Amino acid sequence: MKVTINGSARELPHGTTVAQAVRILTSATTGVAVAVNDEVVTRGTWETTALSDSDRVEVLTAVQGG
Numbered sequence: 001m002k003v004t005i006n007g008s009a010r011e012l013p014h015g016t017t018v019a020q021a022v023r024i025l026t027s028a029t030t031g032v033a034v035a036v037n038d039e040v041v042t043r044g045t046w047e048t049t050a051l052s053d054s055d056r057v058e059v060l061t062a063v064q065g066g
Helices: 016-025 043-047
Strands: 002-005 007-009 031-037 039-040 056-060
Touching: 002 016, 016 031, 016 043, 016 056, 039 043
Parallel strands: 002 056
Antiparallel strands: 002 007, 031 039, 031 056
């Protein structure tokens, strides 16, 4: 299936979860937020939230700085 992650088209296997998509992009385990089709997905549901063809996923990571 094709999804858009952070503006880039990606081909992922059917049934890919939000958690798997996050692991594709970052190794960060904290400071990460995800939205699918403009709806925030809570961390507790990442493992059980499957992506669908044409979904738009935004993965945001917090960074320190001043």
